[in-house]
Amino acid sequence: xxxxxxxxxxxxxxxxxxxxxxxxxxxxxxxxxxxxxxxxxxxxxxxxxxxxxxxxxxxxxxxxxxxxxxxxxxxxxxxxxxxxxxxxxxxxxxxxxxxxxxxxxxxxxxxxxxxxxxxxxxxxx
Numbered sequence: 001x002x003x004x005x006x007x008x009x010x011x012x013x014x015x016x017x018x019x020x021x022x023x024x025x026x027x028x029x030x031x032x033x034x035x036x037x038x039x040x041x042x043x044x045x046x047x048x049x050x051x052x053x054x055x056x057x058x059x060x061x062x063x064x065x066x067x068x069x070x071x072x073x074x075x076x077x078x079x080x081x082x083x084x085x086x087x088x089x090x091x092x093x094x095x096x097x098x099x100x101x102x103x104x105x106x107x108x109x110x111x112x113x114x115x116x117x118x119x120x121x122x123x124x125x
């Protein structure tokens with residue numbers, strides 16, 4: 001039986017583009033994390049309300065479907081689930097200083113494996 005120290009960290013990937021979501025899931029699973037997916041912010045909120053094992057949320061900012069984009073989702077997560085670490089990403093938008101919740105990180109698209117893994121590592125250290 002694994003101790004809580006051996007428990008894999010759970011990463012929630014929120015990305016509306018199916019292929020990008022699959023790529024991100026494969027990359028983060030390959031790095032040894034457990035992964036769960038959501039196609040939009042509303043789905044992500046439903047997952048967060050149903051589960052207590054999410055350690056990191058990795059969300060696209062640009063998501064036209066649903067009631068909020070990734071930036072609003074990041075703020076909602078920070079407000080309701082403060083321990084969850086937040087990484088936002090976008091290929092079209094770079095948040096201004098102060099637009100992201102405290103303690104969260106931004107990675108521009110196209111992102112690479114090493115940058116994403118280093119950022120997750122920093123956040124969960």
